[in-house]
Amino acid sequence: MKPANLHDVARRAGVSHQTVSRVINGHPSLRPDTRDRVLAAIAELGYRPNATARALATRTSRTVGVVSSGDPNYGPSSTMSGFTSACRDAGYAVQVATVPAVDRASWHAGVSDLVDRGVDGVVVVAARVAELAAARDLTINQPLVLVTSGSAPKISTVSVDxxxxxxxxxxxxxxxxxxxxxxxxxxxxxxxxxxxxxxxxxxxxxxxxxxxxxxxxxxxxxxxxxxxxxxxxxxxxxxxxxxxxxxxxxxxxxxxxxxxxxxxxxxxxxxxxxxxxxxxxxxxxxxxxDFAEVGRQTMGLMLDLLAEHQPRSVSIPPQLISRRSVARSRV
Amino acid sequence: MKPANLHDVARRAGVSHQTVSRVINGHPSLRPDTRDRVLAAIAELGYRPNATARALATRTSRTVGVVSSGDPNYGPSSTMSGFTSACRDAGYAVQVATVPAVDRASWHAGVSDLVDRGVDGVVVVAARVAELAAARDLTINQPLVLVTSGSAPKISTVSVDxxxxxxxxxxxxxxxxxxxxxxxxxxxxxxxxxxxxxxxxxxxxxxxxxxxxxxxxxxxxxxxxxxxxxxxxxxxxxxxxxxxxxxxxxxxxxxxxxxxxxxxxxxxxxxxxxxxxxxxxxxxxxxxxDFAEVGRQTMGLMLDLLAEHQPRSVSIPPQLISRRSVARSRV
DNA sequence: GGCTATGGCGCATCCGGTGCT
DNA sequence: CAGCACCGGATGCGCCATAGC
Missing domain, CATH: 3.40.50.2300 (Response regulator)
Known part of the structure; x- marks a missing residue:
């Protein structure tokens, strides 16, 4: 059985599909009873908006892409995890691309693929200097934020100091x-x-x-x-x-x-x-x-850029954890 | 400047936009010189196909979704990494969703979100039994593969034994x-x-x-x-x-x-x-x-399902690595 | 065989139209 | 009769598929 679409819902509720579109997008001027009728039809049909169609029409996907080299080290994967959570909380989906090699061409290809697939912005996790270099001379129309140490002018970056x-x-x-x-x-x-x-x-x-x-x-x-x-x-x-x-x-x-x-x-x-x-x-x-904080800040900067703000950089202070491997010097 | 689309390329090459579509999709019946003209126009305009529009028209996105709880442990994140690489090699993009809690509702919501966004299939990484249970009574029309130990009837699963x-x-x-x-x-x-x-x-x-x-x-x-x-x-x-x-x-x-x-x-x-x-x-x-192998096999099963094959399960044998923490018992 | 015209995919949005106060 | 609240028709997003020339 095919999933229901706007038309089906509209027919079922006895309204036009535009009206349905309005209730979905929370448009203000709607009579309460029409609204309820539409809502009922939506529930009965189990209608779910098609994000792809919406993305095509609005030119925004509420998706951000992240590209990284994909090594499963503690730092990068914690950052990923924190970032993904932050995305979810912001109502964004995340598309990840791992890059097979550190050369510039691979990184640009990874970013291009994401862009072609319609992400609203891309974050680059650049652990290696070659990766950072590749990211620096990226020219895309979408917001870009770098997770890296080392800085880049005119680009939003987040790093631990x-x-x-x-x-x-x-x-x-x-x-x-x-x-x-x-x-x-x-x-x-x-x-x-x-x-x-x-x-x-x-x-x-x-x-x-x-x-x-x-x-x-x-x-x-x-x-x-x-x-x-x-x-x-x-x-x-x-x-x-x-x-x-x-x-x-x-x-x-x-x-x-x-x-x-x-x-x-x-x-x-x-x-x-x-x-x-x-x-x-x-x-x-x-x-x-604090990698979780790195993830949060990364999404914060992305949201900023998406809201047309200027690029800025944030640096997160690290913390000394004192345990047993240090003692007073005896010499 | 707006990105070029099929029409622009067609105009530039002096053909119709379907012809352009054909060269892009590698359609066989095309005169070589028209092909070259179109290719030239594509290069000159820097045209890149819009994956969103293509997804809308074909109903397939060449994207698979993966949902996990997102803990940055070695196992899960290695699996993720291996899987993402396998996806890239297969020409698929991956969309990840992390789930904030282990309850069934959260997991179903995570999967639904992915499905609504048009993924062709979803893989669930279920480390906890509650997660596995949630995955088991998922009802979606898309191919589903589980990465987990513990099995599930009629569902493709991959696990290390x-x-x-x-x-x-x-x-x-x-x-x-x-x-x-x-x-x-x-x-x-x-x-x-x-x-x-x-x-x-x-x-x-x-x-x-x-x-x-x-x-x-x-x-x-x-x-x-x-x-x-x-x-x-x-x-x-x-x-x-x-x-x-x-x-x-x-x-x-x-x-x-x-x-x-x-x-x-x-x-x-x-x-x-x-x-x-x-x-x-x-x-x-x-x-x-061998988590890399887990990732590869996962994508393999997904591709199988996408090709309308029956679900099947694969189990990967683990390996003993002998080092220094074991000695012959003295008692 | 090599190519073009037409008609969607599912949704958003401009704009114009009703009925009502 | 002006003005507002509410609704629907037409059009387009960028692409693919089918039939037609």
């Missing part, structure tokens, strides 16, 4: 008497990695401490482990801030294998506060990012 | 000489929790071992920790299989706090193989689920 977060972590170590603090960086091609590195360097410089070269990993626990093995050989430091919690986990693993105690011999601060961090051995002191 | 996975974990412990093996279960209201519990019980029974009551947690590392504290008091077992890796992490934490060595005193097997599991202390022996 990574620089402040890394500085917070570093300062925490400094406050505990540490003076030689190493940094485990994420890969160069990630925006967050660069920003966090900057934060560490800035905090070190502010305290007049020597900035030694960062150790670079790929975010994985395995990388943290390997870096930790190397670090265990040359124990010329008492603190390390890790670019994320996973690398901190691997690092602690390696240190432990080498008979080095955390936080007895070295203190460690992570970044992200993944749910597991609380139960690492020892429970990890780390920097928490 | 949780029973086999838990049996695998348990048997691994048995093979290492363990005879008293406890089980850390996930909450009752999760489908996976029940299935894994069944697998453990079956394996224990098969080996003629006593089945003691499971300890029930909520999947979190914290719960694993608390259960571990209780367990440490009464060390009447040598092995434990945990319903997921996070609880295993918390458990190991608690055991370690109590001076109990893993795997020296007790052996532990997890479930999921989250990326961090490899670097727990000790590296965790666990059951890996």
């Amino acid at each position: 990574q620089v402040a977060g890394a500085a917070l972590a570093t300062q925490h170590l400094i406050d505990h008497g540490h003076r030689s603090i190493r940094y485990l960086a994420g890969p160069d091609d990630f925006n967050d990695a660069g920003a966090r590195l900057d934060g560490w360097q800035a905090a070190m410089a502010r305290a007049g401490l020597a900035v030694r070269p960062p150790l670079v990993g790929d975010w994985s626990a395995r990388a943290g482990y390997e870096l930790g093995v190397a670090l265990a050989d040359d124990l010329s430091f008492t603190g390390v801030v890790s670019g994320n919690d996973q690398m901190a986990l691997g690092l602690i693993h390696a240190l432990s294998d080498a008979g080095i105690s955390v936080p007895g011999d070295v203190s460690v601060v992570g970044f992200d506060d993944i749910p597991e961090a609380e139960h690492f051995l020892p429970p990890l002191t780390t920097i928490r990012q | 949780q029973v086999a996975g838990a049996a695998l974990a348990t048997q691994h412990l048995i093979d290492h000489g363990h005879r008293s093996i406890r089980y850390l279960a996930g909450p009752d209201d999760f489908n996976d929790a029940g299935a894994r519990l069944d697998g453990w019980q079956a394996a224990m029974a098969r080996a003629g071992l006593a089945v003691r009551p499971p300890l029930v947690g909520d999947w979190s590392a914290r719960a694993g920790y608390e259960l571990g504290v209780a367990l440490a008091d009464d060390l009447s077992f040598t092995g434990v299989v945990s319903g997921n890796d996070q609880m295993a992490l918390g458990l190991i934490h608690a055991l370690s706090d109590a001076g109990i060595s893993v795997p020296g005193d007790v052996s532990v097997v997890g479930f999921d193989d989250i990326p961090e599991a490899e670097h727990f202390l000790p590296p965790l022996t666990t059951i890996r689920q």
Whole structure:
């Protein structure tokens, strides 16, 4: 059985289909009894408005698209989840596109596909610098908001303040008497990695401490482990801030294998506060990012743009979660 | 400037708009030079077909909807990611809806919204039993595929074989000489929790071992920790299989706090193989689920249904990943 | 065979028309 | 007779399908 349409409802209620359209869209001038008759017909027929037709006629779909690389990491997927909820609350649907590669062409294709499908706006989750670059020179007529660290002129962006977060972590170590603090960086091609590195360097410089070269990993626990093995050989430091919690986990693993105690011999601060961090051995002191808030703010900016407001950027402050992996320096 | 439409292209190429429609849809009977002229006009105008209009006319959108509760856990978000990629490869777009609560009404509303927006099919990711129940009595005209453990008659479902996975974990412990093996279960209201519990019980029974009551947690590392504290008091077992890796992490934490060595005193097997599991202390022996494959299979079943085939179910075998948290029993 | 005209898909919206006060 | 509240006819959104030339 075909779904009922406006005409069917109109016939059933003994009015024209335009009148039905009016009651659906809450038009004011309608006699109450006609309204009720129409409503009754709608209920009896189980009529549901066809969003596609409406989109075609109004040129707006109440849908926003989001494109991301689709890695199931804690940060991106939490952001997605928060954003999707915010969309629902705002009465918008969301269409997602994952992109198979990081090159510009793939990203532009992903965005184009979304636009062709009629989304009212698009949000780009750009973790890598190449992705951010691709997003920056996007030219579309729809509102665009970027979720990323690193900024872009004339574009709405939302980000967690990574620089402040890394500085917070570093300062925490400094406050505990540490003076030689190493940094485990994420890969160069990630925006967050660069920003966090900057934060560490800035905090070190502010305290007049020597900035030694960062150790670079790929975010994985395995990388943290390997870096930790190397670090265990040359124990010329008492603190390390890790670019994320996973690398901190691997690092602690390696240190432990080498008979080095955390936080007895070295203190460690992570970044992200993944749910597991609380139960690492020892429970990890780390920097928490409020991804749900990121999602909400993203939709907020989108709604702004949709209402023809100017682009603006919001930065969300991270928070230090103090647990057991940091102790006062003994040297 | 308004985007170009079929008419504009037709005028520019000096043909009618149907002819343009034909070249776009790859219709065979077209003189090569008209084709080229049209293609040129398309390129010059930067014409892009309007998917909304096409959807209205053809009644198919090449879009599938997926509804889930949106928790950013490793399993669900990996599944999402795998599925989204599979959709892209098949030329389908995906619209996601997260549901704010687990009750039936919310789920039906989520599905209805997707259907109203014109998706060609919907996939439901049902982690909780209430969600599965809600999905089971869904009545829609579109193809439906369920991603869940637990089955549903006459509906296409894809799942990882949780029973086999838990049996695998348990048997691994048995093979290492363990005879008293406890089980850390996930909450009752999760489908996976029940299935894994069944697998453990079956394996224990098969080996003629006593089945003691499971300890029930909520999947979190914290719960694993608390259960571990209780367990440490009464060390009447040598092995434990945990319903997921996070609880295993918390458990190991608690055991370690109590001076109990893993795997020296007790052996532990997890479930999921989250990326961090490899670097727990000790590296965790666990059951890996191939979520990317789940995503691919899900789209495969959807495509089947879209091609008017009968519903069918696929079960994906999990795999034991042997690491360091299991040792031969000393008792 | 190669192409054009016509008629929808389901809805919104401008505009013009009733009946009433 | 002016003015308002309410309703319906025609037209179009951008495309596809069918029949026709």
